Amino acid sequence: MKVVFEETKGLTGVPMRYCPGCGHGIAHRLVAEVIEELGVRERSVGVVPVGCSVFLDEYINCDGIQGPHGRGPAIATGIKRSKPNVIVFSYQGDGDLASIGMAETIHAAARSENITIIFINNAIYGMTGGQMAPTTLVGMRSTTCPAGRSIEVNGYPFKMCELLATLPGASYLARTSLDKAANVIKTKKAIEKAFKTQIQGKGFSMVEILSPCPTDWGMTPRAAIDRLKDEMIPYFPLGVYRDWEKEEKERAKAREEDKVEA
Amino acid sequence: MAERTLMKGNEALAEGAIRAGCRFFAGYPITPQNEVPEYMSWRMPQEGGFFIQAESEVAAINMLFGSAATGARVMTSSSSPGISLKQEGISYCAGADLPIFYANVVRGGPGLGNIAPAQGDYFQATRGGGHGDYRVFVMAPNSVTEMANFPKRCYDVAFKYRVPSMILADGILGQMMEPVEFDFDPVDPDTFPEFDWTIGDAAGRERRVVKSYDLRPGRLEEWNFERQKRFDTIEAEESAWDSEGIDDCELLVTSYGSCSRISKSAVKLARDNGLAVGLLRPITLYPFPKRAFKEAAKGVKNILVVEMSLGQYIEDVQLSVEGAAPIHFHGRPAGGIPTAEEIYEIIKKIMGK
Numbered sequence: 001m002k003v004v005f006e007e008t009k010g011l012t013g014v015p016m017r018y019c020p021g022c023g024h025g026i027a028h029r030l031v032a033e034v035i036e037e038l039g040v041r042e043r044s045v046g047v048v049p050v051g052c053s054v055f056l057d058e059y060i061n062c063d064g065i066q067g068p069h070g071r072g073p074a075i076a077t078g079i080k081r082s083k084p085n086v087i088v089f090s091y092q093g094d095g096d097l098a099s100i101g102m103a104e105t106i107h108a109a110a111r112s113e114n115i116t117i118i119f120i121n122n123a124i125y126g127m128t129g130g131q132m133a134p135t136t137l138v139g140m141r142s143t144t145c146p147a148g149r150s151i152e153v154n155g156y157p158f159k160m161c162e163l164l165a166t167l168p169g170a171s172y173l174a175r176t177s178l179d180k181a182a183n184v185i186k187t188k189k190a191i192e193k194a195f196k197t198q199i200q201g202k203g204f205s206m207v208e209i210l211s212p213c214p215t216d217w218g219m220t221p222r223a224a225i226d227r228l229k230d231e232m233i234p235y236f237p238l239g240v241y242r243d244w245e246k247e248e249k250e251r252a253k254a255r256e257e258d259k260v261e262a
Numbered sequence: 263m264a265e266r267t268l269m270k271g272n273e274a275l276a277e278g279a280i281r282a283g284c285r286f287f288a289g290y291p292i293t294p295q296n297e298v299p300e301y302m303s304w305r306m307p308q309e310g311g312f313f314i315q316a317e318s319e320v321a322a323i324n325m326l327f328g329s330a331a332t333g334a335r336v337m338t339s340s341s342s343p344g345i346s347l348k349q350e351g352i353s354y355c356a357g358a359d360l361p362i363f364y365a366n367v368v369r370g371g372p373g374l375g376n377i378a379p380a381q382g383d384y385f386q387a388t389r390g391g392g393h394g395d396y397r398v399f400v401m402a403p404n405s406v407t408e409m410a411n412f413p414k415r416c417y418d419v420a421f422k423y424r425v426p427s428m429i430l431a432d433g434i435l436g437q438m439m440e441p442v443e444f445d446f447d448p449v450d451p452d453t454f455p456e457f458d459w460t461i462g463d464a465a466g467r468e469r470r471v472v473k474s475y476d477l478r479p480g481r482l483e484e485w486n487f488e489r490q491k492r493f494d495t496i497e498a499e500e501s502a503w504d505s506e507g508i509d510d511c512e513l514l515v516t517s518y519g520s521c522s523r524i525s526k527s528a529v530k531l532a533r534d535n536g537l538a539v540g541l542l543r544p545i546t547l548y549p550f551p552k553r554a555f556k557e558a559a560k561g562v563k564n565i566l567v568v569e570m571s572l573g574q575y576i577e578d579v580q581l582s583v584e585g586a587a588p589i590h591f592h593g594r595p596a597g598g599i600p601t602a603e604e605i606y607e608i609i610k611k612i613m614g615k
Binding site: 041042043044045047048054057061062063064065066067068071074075076077078079080081082083085086103104106107 | 330351
């Protein structure tokens with residue numbers, strides 16, 4: 001009999017305990033598949049955040065390290081600079097990456113630290129029970145902005161891809177979404193590109209994944225998918241924000257054109 | 263080996279760490295320890311190691327957390343406010359059983375305080391410092407030569423027991439210059455054995471996870487008990503102290519670090535004037551040399567504690583001598599430095615001379 005599908009060795013097989021409709025399970029599997037398919041699983045280290053995905057190390061079948069809230073990029077830096085052959089990814093939520101860990105995120109990108117960040121943006125603090133995140137949309141309710149996020153009190157949500165795209169050190173930045181199958185496939189491609197960026201020594205890569213949190217959004221999984229489409233994607237446009245390969249080609253082309261003109 | 267070099271305390275500390283096998287340093291500028299990262303920035307690449315000026319003290323300690331998990335000998339240094347910022351990360355290192363080494367070149371506090379030498383961080387250093395049940399192996403040098411040689415001892419203990427280790431210095435020790443003599447040959451980290459707890463190359467073995475959490479009922483308590491056993495062994499076997507004239511003294515003077523140098527001059531002054539005064543100095547602050555203090559306190563009429571803080575170090579002396587003799591106190595906080603003459607006057611007063 002021909003095997004047409006089997007579960008990736010990138011996953012441990014431990015049943016995930018995430019809420020119904022949560023995006024972490026999909027994102028975990030995509031990362032697990034990519035490190036297995038690229039043949040780097042045994043030399044990969046996952047930096048595990050504080051948040052719902054603090055259990056990541058139980059699910060993804062590679063070495064792991066769990067550290068303080070928001071410090072994933074610094075921990076990843078320590079590993080990568082000590083063992084450059086190790087493939088290091090830091091898996092982080094929005095509170096972790098864009099609030100308490102904002103400095104570590106920006107400086108890792110500025111240094112073009114040769115690491116990969118998987119950034120799950122679900123616009124809410126999940127594990128602590130639904131508090132406002134740095135990416136909570138204006139008007140969106142949370143337990144610490146029960147009347148909805150107000151610009152007057154809380155300002156505007158961070159657009160991390162756009163912010164990091166201004167840094168020369170950011171080599172690959174993409175924003176994807178888990179709202180439908182086609183976008184899940186695009187997410188996997190972006191994750192693959194991010195890891196390839198690191199494997200080829202091209203520097204900092206990050207994939208921002210818009211992901212539903214039905215429990216803390218107070219919605220059914222179906223309605224949460226609708227919110228991704230109708231509210232999240234319009235504020236956080238999907239796409240590739242930096243691509244070193246494309247930029248290298250453009251620079252080469254520009255040099256050729258200069259030569260022709262000369 | 264017996265070669266003597268004139269070095270500044272902070273530079274001796276950095277060179278001592280490199281010779282002890284340190285190959286990863288992350289730091290952030292703060293006075294009076296800036297010579298440490300400055301020295302590391304050019305010296306570390308010479309040894310094939312990595313130096314980075316981190317974006318903050320918080321990032322620096324977390325870079326150590328990552329690097330230490332690969333088995334590297336890592337170091338960071340800072341001064342009081344910066345060490346406060348690092349405490350969360352140090353607690354995580356303790357919780358994940360990672361050996362790290364750091365130095366606090368203490369300045370006046372609390373708050374921004376000043377950049378003068380002080381000993382106000384004694385409690386923070388010897389009681390763990392961060393959250394949770396743990397201690398840090400703490401050494402208190404009192405000379406530039408000890409600044410150079412103690413990092414090796416810190417790494418040895420940190421790796422033997424998988425605990426954090428530190429040097430508690432101050433602005434005097436960091437800034438002054440003295441002849442340095444290394445008491446060990448440079449260590450080549452490539453000769454270290456493979457550890458069974460490092461991450462980064464899982465081929466041919468079970469995968470590993472470095473973490474400080476365990477949510478399973480009762481398991482974290484077990485883990486803490488297991489760690490405490492290591493601290494119990496450290497307390498039994500790793501304490502160190504130095505003494506002078508304590509066998510026949512009536513008054514026992516005690517200080518640690520740079521302050522013990524001043525007390526030493528005061529004790530000499532007293533002895534030159536015929537007073538039976540001795541000096542006991544702890545070299546390790548955790549573990550505190552309790553037995554040495556208990557022994558020394560027997561038969562003395564009085565004990566004088568001199569520290570550059572307002573009653574921190576005295577508590578360990580009290581806990582160790584268990585009321586064997588009355589304890590007198592002289593403390594100068596936040597950059598106040600006692601003179602030998604000032605201490606000598608107090609000695610005379612206590613002895614009724």
